[in-house]
Each structure stands twice: as C-alpha cells, then as structure tokens.
Amino acid sequence: MPSRDQVHYFGAGPAPLPTPVLEEASKVLLNYNDTGVGITEISHRSPDANAILAHTQSCLRKLLDIPESDGPDGYQIMFLQGGGSGEFSAVVYHMVSLWLARLTTKKQQGLDHEVQKMKLDYLVTGSWSLKASQEAARLVGSEHVNIVTDARKHNDGKFGVIPPSDSWTPSKHADDVALTYYCDNETVDGVEFPSAPDGPNLVADMSSNFLSRPVDVRKHAAIFGGAQKNVGTTGITIAIVSNSILPPHSGMADSKLLRKLGLPVGPIVLDWPTIAKNNSLYNTLPIFDVWIAGQVMQRLLDQSPEDKSPRITTQAAESNQKAELLYSILDASDVYSVVPDRSVRSRMNICLRIKGGDADAEKAFLKGAESKGLLGLKGHRSVGGIRISNYNAVPVAAAEKLAQYLKDFAKEQEGGKANGSV
Ligand SMILES: Cc1ncc(COP(=O)(O)O)c(C=O)c1O
Secondary structure (H helix, E strand, O other), rough: OOOOOHEEEEOOOOOOOHHHHHHHHHHHHOOOOOOOOOOOOOOOOOOOHHHHHHHHHHHHHHHHHHOOOOOOOOOOEEEEOOOHHHHHHHHHHHHHHHHHHHHHOOOOOOHHHHHOEEEEEEEOHHHHHHHHHHHHHHHHOHEEEEEEEEEEHHHHOOOOOOOOOHHOOOOOHHHHHEEEEEEEOOOOOOOOOOOOOOOOOOOEEEOOOOOOOOOHHHHHOEEEEEEOOOOOOOOOEEEEEEHHOOOOOOOOOOOHHHHHHHOOOOHHHHOOOHHHHOOOOOOOOOOHHHHHHHHHHHHHHHOOOOOOOOOOOOHHHHHHHHHHHHHHHHHHOOOOOOOEEEEEEEEOOOEEOOOOOHHHHHHHHHHEEEEEEEEEEEEEOOOEEEEEEEOOOHHHHHHHHHHHHHHHHHHHHHHHHHHHHH
C-alpha cells in the first residue's frame, strides 16, 4: 500500500490538499484550540467558530483583493452548502428576483407583459456552463434563457473553443438582462477564459480555477465556486457577492409577486440576502470546512510577499509555470493531442488524447502512470481521454515527475512506431 508521499494525485475534484494542512486537521479534529473538544463538535455560533469564519474571509479578501464588506461598492463573502450545482439555482433565484425588483421601481402596471422580456444570458463554453443554463431553463423556462454563444457550434459539435466575441448574440437591451453567466474554467473540457467577458450583471462560476490567478472582482455582480478543488474539502461553496445587488443597497422582489408572475422562489438556504444578513450562519455551517479553506488560504498568503497585490499573484505564477511545462511536453510529441484550442487552454485541467484517442494507448498510459504513483489522470467519463488537473496543491515536483513520464511514454510509443511494433 503506497504512503501519501509516494503518490501524486491529479484528480479533478475532490483534489489534493497540502499535507501540512491535513496533518493539522487531524489534530484539531480531536482537540481544537486546547478546548478538549474537536472542531467538528463545536457550535457554529461559538467565539472559536466566529474567529475561524472571520479569518477565512479576511484571507480571501487579501488574496483576491476583494473590496471590504461595507457600502454599496463592498462585497460579501459567503459560505453556502449545495455545491457549485446549488449555486446554478441560487444565481437564478437571486438575479431574477433582483431584476423584478428593479423593474417594479420603474413600472407597476402590466408586469405580466414586462416579465416576458426578461432574459438570462448564458455563455456556453463547456459541460458546466451548459448544465447551469439548463438549470436556468428548468427554473424560468427556456424562453427566458438566451444562449449568447454555444461553443460546440463553432467546433464540430464539441467543446474546446471560446468563439470570438463578435459572433456572440447577447440580448439586445441591457435592461432585459437579469444576468450574464459564464464558467471561467470548464473542468471537463479544459477550456479557460483568458479574461472575464463583458455583460450586464456578470456572474462567474470559478469552481475549478478559484484562487489560481487574479480576478477582476469589481467587474462581477457575483462569483462562486465549490471549495473541493483549489480551496478545501467538499462541503462548502464560496460566493462573493456585490453589495450593489443585495439589500439594503438593492431591493428584492416580494415572494408573493414572484409567485404571481410564475417566477421561482428559491429555498431559504440558497437565498443570498438571508445568508449575507446572517454572515453565513443562517443554519449550521460546516466550520471544519471553513477552517480547512482558511488554512489553505493562509499558506497562500504566507508564500506571497506582502507588497504584492493581489496576493494570489505568487500562486498564479506557479500555476502558470506547471501548466507551461506540461503543455510544452505535450506539444513536442505527435503522440499527444491537446483537446481544446491553444487560445483557451486551461491552466487547471489539461485535457489530451493519446494517438488521437487510441483506447489501448490511453489505457497503457494510465497503467504506466499508476505504477509510478501518478494517479487521477483519467478524463471525465463524458469525454474520455486523459485529464491532468493542475490545482494549487499539486507541487511543482509532481508536475516535473509527470512531465518526465509524459516524455518517456512518448519516446516509447515513437520508438514502437519506428520499429513497427505498435
Ligand atoms: C466548473 C464547475 N462548476 C460546477 C461544478 C459542480 O459542483 P458540485 O459538484 O459541487 O455541485 C463543478 C464540479 O466539478 C465544476 O467543475
């Protein structure tokens, strides 16, 4: 049985966590802060829990340069449950209610008619933004969902590109748009936005590239991401939400009116205003998960010079370095083909085929990798192939070991071809 230091894990999520964080976690599970009580046993409303929450929020603010929590230009940092998928619904509930509240400040009559104009603009660039758009259609009806772009239509029916913005079809009137939605990094398809797109009421899913590069937070109405890839354990989702779309700076539609107009009313545990008002403590918050995220974030802060802003730049440089190393080896051999277009290659999820998707070669690759302790490299079941997830907790040494294996495997395959034996 291999020990932890004999393997390197490249799974797409849940993903590796820094070993020192897990070592400390095993201690606090038994006894937190010399209280004699384990961290999962303490009340989420205790002073210790409050301190954990405040610490994690403060680290995140520094890492991503998130404006403070006060005033109309401020942002709230919330922790929710229900995963990234829960937020697919939460964003719709919230942005639709907000849109209706804004509408009713201008119009009181003929709301039934006005509501027909409401649009939710989705940029579909991979499996996760597709799922999010499907959830929106389920909640409000497909007639309200405008697919601004569907990348498959520009790439032989497959994801792998981000079509040029001059081919997009955003809704004509900005006032009609309840949200513009994009997924910053498509985990399954290995497609990452080089920079944030434009659009009114911009909402981003950053589940799989959270804390891997600087983000223009102020451009967004909201950003969310599940913790289980770059940040922590499965169990919390982080939402960074602009005060400008939260009470008291903005109104929300009354649930009676939403129901009357046939618009959805979401569960209270996904309701951003409620979670913000209660500083994420509306219901029982898994404080251990928040603690883990805080420890991971503190390590990122400790490794970054204080005069760097945002403080995530140090980690971003390392992520780029690892990704560049791996892509350079893939590009150097015909044995490998990177799936997405070069212009949108993800730094986090590197998707490739071996010999154009030769099942035996891919099986041999995975088997050989496993024998070297390089684990979690199988592509998502929906697309197959190989996927290298290059999250923050994957050390440079692990990327280097994998790089060497990629080189050796290619050489072996090329040699085999030369000998006519493959
Ligand atoms: C980009 C992205 N968004 C959303 C999700 C869904 O997250 P969850 O499984 O936490 O609901 C995932 C899961 O892998 C993801 O990669």
